[in-house]
Amino acid sequence: MILDIDRLQALRDCCADEAAFIRLQKVLAIAQSSRSFGHRLASTDLAIVPTDLVPTDIPAHSSYHNQLRSRGSHLLQGVAEATSQLLMGDDYCEAITRALAILGKTTGVDRVHIFTIQPHPETGEPVANQKLEWVRESITAHIHDPAFQSFSFSSPSATEWYRAIAAGKIVSGVTREMPPEEQECLVAQGILAILVVPIRINSELWGFIGFDDCQSERQWSEDEKAALSMVAASIGGAIARQQVEAALRQSESRLKQIAANVPGMIYQFLCRADGSRRVLYASSGCQELLELDPEAVQADFSLIADLCHPADRANFEQALADSAAALEPWNWEGRIITPSGKLKWIQGFSRPERQDNGDLLWDGVLVDITDRKQAEQDLRDSEARYRAMLDASPDLMFRLSRNGRYLDFKGNAVSADVPREAIVGRYLHDVLPADVADMFWREIQQTLASGELRTCEYSLPEESGLHAYEARIVVSGQDEVLTVVQDVTDRKRVEKELRDSEDRLQSFFNATFETVIIHDFNKIIDVNPATEQLLGYSAAEMIGMSVMDLVAPSYQEAVKRTWQSLTSPNQPYEYEAMGVRKDGTHFFAAVCVKAIQYKGQTMRVAGVRNITERKRTEAAIRQSEARNRALVNAIPDLMFRISRDGTYLDCKAERDGDVLLPPSQLIGKTVYEVLPPDLAEQRMHYVEQALKTGEIQLFEYQLRLSNNRANQLYRQMTSEQIAPSEIFYIRDYEARVVVSGEDEVLAIVRDITERKCSEHQLRASAERDRLLGEIALRIRQSLDLNEILNTAAVEVRHLLKADRVSISHYNEAGISIVVAESVAENVLPTLGSVTDSSIYEEVRDIFERDRIYILNDTEQAKSPPYLKEYYKQYQIRAGIAVPIMPDGRFFGSLVVNQCSNPREWQPFEADLMDRLATQVTIAIQQSQLYQQVQSLNAGLEQQVEERTAQLQQKMQELQQLNQLKDEFLNAFSHDLRTPIMGVSLVLKNLLNQSGEIIPITRSIVTRMLQSSEHQLQLINSLLQAHAGETQGVVLHCELLQLGLLTQVILEELEPLVLKNQATLKNLVPPDLPLVTADPLQLRRVFENLITNALNHNPPGVDLTVSATVEEEMIRFNFQDNGVGMSQEVSDRLFERYVRGPKSRHSTGIGLGLYLSRQIITAHGGQIGVHSAPNVGSTFWLTLPLAISSAAQSNLQEG
Structure with missing residues (x-):
């Protein structure tokens, strides 16, 4: 193995000491010798290994040579590879783990492990913890075994092992040859032979590396121990390197934190020999100080230079040049303007250092001295102020x-x-x-x-x-x-005068009947005899007593707040509080306090007056005034105080708009200056009668108000739109005049316009209903189409008091002909006039868009030229039109014209036109059916027998239509007439009672309100049914959980179920999928279905509500065991104005199920019924899921 000098030095650093490194050299030399089969190592292979350590004459076939080849060479190769991993690895844990695997495979052992040895946190005794481990596949790992964590060396044998390891010795042996205690521990782990090598870091014991042989009783040679010692030293070096690197990272982190916390910016600035400049480093304080990112400053020095205040820029450059020329420290103060526009004073410190290449490098800091500069300026200003004060x-x-x-x-x-x-x-x-x-x-x-x-x-x-x-x-x-x-001549004179005044004050102090206490905000200094009489204390007892001892505990905080609110020691103040006598009794006191000079010191003199009786009197007066004021304020009427000569003395109104003039302008004027002459005379008459007789005077009157004032008052009463063409309004008032003093009266005026309007509206509504019924009866009395249309035109003009009413008919070609008309005198007739077919589609579009076409003023309306010409030709100023559509076909239109002047059509008139058009439509259908019958009778007499069945069917449809019409009119007229008659009877009974004030009980008002709400409900049902047909159901959808909604609805209907002696069972699952629906509309459907079942079945019926999910829909079933119905009734049950089989016992008009069908259809669902007589009925409806079943399954799996 060839090692260069750098690698060899790394091996030296990894060894624990020089002896270990020498042993490593011997081992490497022997290994190299064995690989070269007896040849000596060349000096270039391992230059620093002594040649006398290398064997020279080793036979190639000797046992020693064979042993080196089989074990030494392989071991040393593994040691070198493991050492290389430790030296080259970046992650020391990963490197050590790979080294353990290499050593385990190289040495042929079954387990290699590393333990750390540290003091126990509580006892301080050394304990071992397994850190890393490598094992063969067939051997049990111990790394996760708790027994190998916090392993103690407390036993005698373990203590001996620890001593040896701590001394740097290698411990090895065969388990069979060890003492019994050690054998027991190692046999339990399956270990037959073991080798333990200490790991030291900086000459201190860190832990050890162990080699376990579980297959053989292995004897470890000294060379193997030396090689593995070198590995242990390498592991120690790797760990030490990791610790140093961690300390270095921590040091760098602290340096960054210090730089971030330095109050300013640390920088390194380079000025090159060619004159270019650059910021090499800028700390994070750059952002706070200069409002610039450090990276931006490092990239472009001009960003800093540009911040300099124009007046300081030349000084900045000169100071920098002087520092560079003399290589002296740079110290500069100046102003900068930050990117946000802030003006700051900064100070820079740095020391230049010339580099080898001629560049200049400054290391320094910039700090914000704005506060210091401001303090210096403040100091100069302060000195100037003090000098001015001194001069003054x-x-x-x-x-x-x-x-x-x-x-x-x-x-x-x-x-x-x-x-x-x-x-x-x-x-x-x-x-x-x-x-x-x-x-x-x-x-x-x-x-x-x-x-x-x-x-x-x-x-x-x-x-x-x-x-x-x-x-x-x-x-x-x-x-x-x-x-x-x-x-101080004047002061001395004043002091003498003050002493004389104090003497006089003392005489008054002792002689006055008023309670006087002198104190210093804390202790009582002196009291007069009157104080002793009021409080029951002697003067000796009170002197030195705390002032608060004389104040009731509940008032002490208020008194302290009064003291704390004083802005000057000499400020006088007053307050009221509850005092406490010596015997514990309380009294109300009014306290007036001023500053005085008493015996040469500034004190407070407090005058105390017992106001208990005054407080009682004031409380009684306030209570009486509060009651009277509450009574007056509770009355919403206008109140006037009027003198005998008619002058307004006072006025009470909730708002200025309630009276003709604001109260401030009204007071002082006379009745004759404010009211019209006739009303002024009427009011003065009753004023004189009240003063003469002393009795209350009651009268009513009407007052014509201008548009602006009446508009304000009228809007308080109604939300209807006010026609801008109306200039004056008449309002009704009721006045009560009563004597309120000498030569004056109190007039209480109540606005009864709303009441009068209500009475008028009731009478008008009843009259309209009566006329509508009569008109419908007269229209139905004839089957002749011309007579029907002419009668309808005459009756409508009479009812609406219009100038012209016409009925036009459109033939199949789209040509319009006025076929019936009723006109007033001097009004140009339009009967027989023909309109071109070119406007047919436009007329149809108008009626499809607006069921009722209303035109208040033809001159203001934006109409096509041909319509303007038509309006001018026939003198039309206003109009209202509704379509006539029998069997859904556009027959024509019913048109009302006002020719004398514009007319603002009222909602009730539009509703009346719609209802009249319905009656005309029914009459036309009757006439058409009659004409068809007549035509069939005249032309097909020979086929009577063949067509009898068809004729009977037509007649049956006609009868059903008549019956439907009669039932609707009867039900609607009955439901409207009954509450109106009830309200009318109540009002008549109330008016028949004697006295000006009529008492009304809450039950009467409740019944009247219920009657009105019932009427409103009927009308709303009709309007909603009509709106649903023309405009569709308006939905406000949201995600709903129908299980919860059903539970809430059924709980709210529980009282109705109990009233009908019925039972209601809820089988709807609580975890139904979500739907997108309008909760209010669905509530209405559910309530209609349940109340329908209760109303059309005898008491005691059983109801069951259930729900299931079927094919991406939720299906609800509403099942009862009632009387049921035929299939014929079931097929027509959801049509408009069709009622159930027990309709004679119900006051409904047959819209509930019709509206339910519209609502469910608008939601994308269906509704129906399955029923049979005497079996019961099951109403069902379906609603689509908000989320498909597949999507919901994916969500649940996710």
């Missing part, structure tokens, strides 16, 4: 030395005429009287000795009299003081 001070200031010499002088306005040289340089005794100078000298000495501020007072005679001065002396430097002198 009115006091005299002197700097004096220790010996009393004046060093400096600052005068004031009074001493402005004194020259500075008259003071500076002179001594105290030269300027001041002797006694004052002596006092000053002593104070200066004491100030310099103590270092503390000292204050002294003195007096000097002046031309205006004796003046008092106060001097404050403070150390200002070495052996000098600063003296600030203030003229």
